[in-house]
Amino acid sequence: MQKNKKTLVFGASLNPSRYSNMAMHKLVTNGHEVVAFGLKEGEVEGVKIDTELKSYKDVDTITMYMNPTRQKPFYDYLIALHPKRIIFNPGTENPEFFKLLEGAEIEFETSCTLVLLGTNQY
Template sequence: MAERVVVLGASPKPERYSYKATQMLTEYGHTVVPVNPYHRAVAGIHCQPDIASVDGPVDTVTVYMRGELLAPHMDALIGLSPRRVIFNPGSEDEGLARELRARGIVCEDACTLVLLRSKQF
């Protein structure tokens, strides 16, 4: 089933995993909302400057930024009410995950690319 997926820390650099995830999510039929304050578009998709700028329902947030960079935006992330948050390798933060779980949000330490390829997304 197609989801609306926010990619936090999306990059326009093709060698970055966040770019690859943005592309692959789109290829798999998901609606992707890239978020990065420094870029206007990622993989041809309009980029939101911050989490607070994302409107509408969100199924999954996939994180490609370190926990200390995400922490100041936790209220906005919680406000999205995603069903789950995926912490990709290098972005894991148990304290933030614990806070999200306490609010009923499923958290996974996983790789979005692997989840997609293995049909576990």
């Protein structure tokens, strides 16, 4: 598997018991460049969590940690980043957004980032 897939953790949390937080640790440990967006500013594993939307460049993967209802206002923003793929972690699956991603020719999968990293399928 290719290393350093620049990843946007969308819905990042400072809480160590949250999966987005665990994913940030594991992504950094596995040598991926990580950027993050969340509701609270802070830092996890040396990665600053941004609370305002930025136009990140060269994003390979967006890993989603935000429930479908909360995703809606961000559809256009996320599509405009032109990621290669979006991973919908358990609880974030969103058929409405899936249709928009298909139209924008952006790959998506319903999976768990932690499992993908742990089994070298990321």
